[in-house]
Amino acid sequence: MADLTLTLTERLLLANQLRILQHLNPDEDYSLHLEIVENGYEHLYDELTNGLFDPPAPGVGPEVYDIFDMFRSLSHSIDSLSDKSGVDIDRARFRGYDRNHESQHYAFARFLIEKRGHYGESKPAKGNYNTHWPVLPVYRRMLAAWRSLGKRSELLTQDEIVRIIAAGQEQT
Structure with missing residues (x-):
């Protein structure tokens, strides 16, 4: 996965989405991801993309x-x-x-x-x-x-x- 960078606006949106997910799924713990996003721990952003893959090569x-x-x-x-x-x-x-x-x-x-x-x-x-x-x-x-x-x-x-x-x- 390529290095992920997020703008302040993107971080705000993602943090809000994580809060919504926590509310909808109280049995799941999103607190670590939320802390990574809120504090801008860029070196840990890869943890946010676990399970996502690069798109297949053209063709x-x-x-x-x-x-x-x-x-x-x-x-x-x-x-x-x-x-x-x-x-x-x-x-x-x-x-x-x-x-x-x-x-x-x-x-x-x-x-x-x-x-x-x-x-x-x-x-x-x-x-x-x-x-x-x-x-x-x-x-x-x-x-x-x-x-x-x-x-x-x-x-x-x-x-x-x-x-x-x-x-x-x-x-x-």
Whole structure:
């Protein structure tokens, strides 16, 4: 989180909000935060922002949506196939993201599925979104192959599905 600075007016407003919160939630103790704000203890302002995160890097949200759309397309297309032989169905499923190295993608994907109720078909087994290894390079190669087909809302053929999955396995 970036260093926080507050003007006198902002401190006054925040102090009043903390007093209101204390009144509305008597079981919660806001006195330390109130004292930090009232006394202008700038070196402790980070304590006021615990639980707040920097916004995701530009492009993370659209990329997560595109990846989900690709996996939705793969899922619907596989379901429509009468012959699924030669299709590695496990590799055609969304697995999640690496929480350590792809944390912004991880958090946004989890938010979309768990809180917004979107892309439920992509919910990982047992709700475990952490792959424990970076998957973005794989997803990006698959995404490039999917986009090259230009069939965003159409069902994919078996060969197209296999090509997309194979693109994810290529090493660059």
